[in-house]
Amino acid sequence: MTTNNIIVLCAFIAYMIIMIVIGFVCSKGNKNNEDYFLGGRNLGSWTAAMSAQASDMSGWLLMGLPGAVYLAGTGEAWIAVGLLIGTILNWYIVSARLRKYTIVAGNSLTIPSFFKNRYRDHKNIIKIVSASIIAVFFTVYTASAFSSGAKLFATLFSDSASGDENYNRVYVIGLIVAAVVILVYTFMGGFKAVCTTDLIQGLMMIVAILSVPVLAYAILTFDTSFSSALAAKGVEQPAQFLNFFVSAVSIISNLAWGLGYFGMPHILVRFMAVKSNEEIKKSRKIAVVWVIISLTASCLIGLIARGYLTAQLDDATSESVFIRTIQQIFSGNGVLIFIGGIFLCGILAAIMSTADSQLLVTASAVSEDLYKGAVKKNASEKSSLLVGKIAVAVVAVIAFFIALNPKSSIMGLVSDAWAGFGSAFGPVVLLALFWKRSTLSGAISGMATGALTVIIWDYIPLVNGQTLYAATNLYSLVVGFGLALIVNVIVSLLSKKPSKEIMDEFDSIKNIEV
Numbered sequence: 249m250t251t252n253n254i255i256v257l258c259a260f261i262a263y264m265i266i267m268i269v270i271g272f273v274c275s276k277g278n279k280n281n282e283d284y285f286l287g288g289r290n291l292g293s294w295t296a297a298m299s300a301q302a303s304d305m306s307g308w309l310l311m312g313l314p315g316a317v318y319l320a321g322t323g324e325a326w327i328a329v330g331l332l333i334g335t336i337l338n339w340y341i342v343s344a345r346l347r348k349y350t351i352v353a354g355n356s357l358t359i360p361s362f363f364k365n366r367y368r369d370h371k372n373i374i375k376i377v378s379a380s381i382i383a384v385f386f387t388v389y390t391a392s393a394f395s396s397g398a399k400l401f402a403t404l405f406s407d408s409a410s411g412d413e414n415y416n417r418v419y420v421i422g423l424i425v426a427a428v429v430i431l432v433y434t435f436m437g438g439f440k441a442v443c444t445t446d447l448i449q450g451l452m453m454i455v456a457i458l459s460v461p462v463l464a465y466a467i468l469t470f471d472t473s474f475s476s477a478l479a480a481k482g483v484e485q486p487a488q489f490l491n492f493f494v495s496a497v498s499i500i501s502n503l504a505w506g507l508g509y510f511g512m513p514h515i516l517v518r519f520m521a522v523k524s525n526e527e528i529k530k531s532r533k534i535a536v537v538w539v540i541i542s543l544t545a546s547c548l549i550g551l552i553a554r555g556y557l558t559a560q561l562d563d564a565t566s567e568s569v570f571i572r573t574i575q576q577i578f579s580g581n582g583v584l585i586f587i588g589g590i591f592l593c594g595i596l597a598a599i600m601s602t603a604d605s606q607l608l609v610t611a612s613a614v615s616e617d618l619y620k621g622a623v624k625k626n627a628s629e630k631s632s633l634l635v636g637k638i639a640v641a642v643v644a645v646i647a648f649f650i651a652l653n654p655k656s657s658i659m660g661l662v663s664d665a666w667a668g669f670g671s672a673f674g675p676v677v678l679l680a681l682f683w684k685r686s687t688l689s690g691a692i693s694g695m696a697t698g699a700l701t702v703i704i705w706d707y708i709p710l711v712n713g714q715t716l717y718a719a720t721n722l723y724s725l726v727v728g729f730g731l732a733l734i735v736n737v738i739v740s741l742l743s744k745k746p747s748k749e750i751m752d753e754f755d756s757i758k759n760i761e762v
Contacts, residue, residue: 252585253405259589263596264429266448309546310457310595311396312659315566317550323494324550326502328543334506335539339532342510343519345681347528348760350520352753357520358609359513359673360617366680367688368750372622374692378673379617381699382513385668386610387643391650392661393603397426398651399658400595403568404575419654426596430603431644454542456594460570461548463577468556477555489554501723508666508725511673514609549573567658570595607640614639663723664706671698671728675736684754686736687743694736701728 316324349366356362360378367374401422406415468477478486493499509515522528553569557576561569571592578588615636620627627635650656672695679686679694705716705724717724746754 251582252579255582255585256404256589256592259586259593260596263593264425267429308392308396308658308662309542310453310549310570311399311567312657312662313543313546314550314553314569315561316659317547318554318561318569319550319563319566321489322492322547322551323498324502325492325547326494326499327505328547330503330506331509332506332536332539332543333503334509336536337506338509338515339528339535342516342677342681343522343532344525344528345757346516346519346677347522347525348757349681352757352760358612358616359516359677360613362520363676363680363691364617366750367686367691368747369688372617374688374695375617376622377692377695378676379613381668381672381695382613383610383618383639383643385665385672385699386513386606386613387646388650388661388668389665390603390606390610390643390647391656392658392665393430393599393606394423394427394647395651395656395661396599396658397596397603398423398654399567400571400592400599401425402654403571404592416654420652423648423651426599426603427644427648430607431641452594454538456574456591457542457545457549460573460577460591461545461552464552464556464573465548467577468552474552474555481555481557481560483554490551497721500726501721504723504726504729505666507674507729508670510675510677511669511671512666513613513669513673514606516677517609517612564655607643610643611636611639664702667702667706667723667725667728668699670725671702671732672696674698674729675733679733679736679740683740684751685740685745687740687746689743690736690738690740693739694732697735698728698732701731 313324313327316327346362350356350362353362354365356365358379360375360382363369363378364372364375369375398419399422402415402419405422406418465474468474472480475486475490478489483489519528522531549570553573557569557572559572561572574588574591578584578591615632619635620632624631650661675694675698676691680691702724704710705727707715709715711719716722716727
């Protein structure tokens with residue numbers, strides 16, 4: 249290992265030790281399940297906003313999205329536009345009502361529990377179905393975060409002269425390190441540890457993602473134009489590369505990413521945990537500003553790096569674009585290299601801030617919804633909490649094995665999980681919150697339709713040996729969300745009207761101040 253690598257490694261070690269210490273400190277305040285899974289519903293505005301957005305913007309923000317823009321150009325920025333719209337709608341339409349409704353509906357600690365209490369599902373069917381969907385798709389989502397961490401380590405610490413074998417070996421080591429550190433502080437500290445570390449990690453991410461494209465652009469355009477720099481690096485048509493308007497299917501698919509927000513349990517649970525409605529109003533502004541800045545900067549990283557990087561990247565290496573840009577800027581003496589190491593910790597922060605949230609939400613689903621909902625309904629809080637912690641470990645292990653392939657695509661894994669959650673939960677959440685006539689049968693039917701549509705669309709070859717996604721290039725979330733919404737509405741209208749108790753509770757939400 250070179251001296252440069254040792255300096256960067258020191259920055260990483262210091263950062264990871266701080267995260268583990270936070271987990272240990274926060275573990276002292278966990279007295280029951282509400283503390284462990286929702287932090288006692290006591291989040292302040294900054295912590296809630298930064299935690300929600302840091303847990304949302306995982307390694308794909310600093311690796312997957314810049315890599316996509318680096319390869320395809322400005323047209324990929326429609327993903328960022330869709331995500332921005334989704335973020336705004338989620339904070340301004342869903343957040344406050346979800347917080348109040350989950351308190352009124354049996355003080356629900358998880359999204360599956362809210363569905364169960366909202367629809368008075370005494371058989372726990374919707375609770376079990378939704379918790380199972382969470383366990384499946386979050387395992388894939390966690391795998392994407394682990395893969396991001398492993399690729400970060402492999403890109404930084406492998407010897408490129410030694411070829412793929414050395415890269416793959418370092419990738420596995422990085423995968424182990426990332427999984428263990430995330431597992432330790434999540435296991436110990438629960439929701440409060442996750443949100444506290446997310447606040448720190450969100451601030452680190454914003455510093456890194458703002459500074460790097462500005463510095464790279466200033467260096468790049470010091471003695472040439474950006475368009476000329478692109479042409480010099482092999483971009484045959486710079487104007488086309490910078491063209492924002494691409495095919496209609498591509499724009500629709502990329503904008504559809506915004507629909508996913510309504511069904512993301514790890515983001516929705518932040519709304520449930522905020523201290524008060526006043527704190528939510530503050531959190532909205534912080535979150536939206538953060539998202540505008542981070543998504544814009546992420547796209548700029550991919551664009552600027554195309555002209556800035558000395559060594560050009562291909563499909564296999566494009567997701568390391570931010571890492572290599574930092575390395576090229578902060579090279580030379582030890583001080584610059586250490587500063588670069590701090591910026592690289594911003595990537596590690598993006599990865600860890602999402603993986604910890606995914607593990608915790610999965611644990612709460614298994615503990616509160618599967619174990620207490622189906623296996624042992626009178627389980628004590630102590631045994632339920634133990635089951636949740638075991639679930640954290642099990643999901644981490646499965647995600648580890650999914651991420652073992654060094655060639656796995658971060659963006660691909662995130663895309664699949666995002667579509668699954670958005671299609672399965674998005675329509676149910678919206679209708680549960682805003683449509684009084686929504687029924688249990690409609691919710692279950694819609695949820696199953698959304699999840700199955702994504703699986704069929706993305707994984708089953710139905711058209712000449714191709715999946716429907718490969719044949720159409722249309723994102724499965726567009727189809728899954730639409731079908732799930734239609735099925736939910738139709739089945740609800742064909743079902744018996746909700747009881748007076750459910751109707752009265754629905755109407756009472758607007759008059760409740762909590």
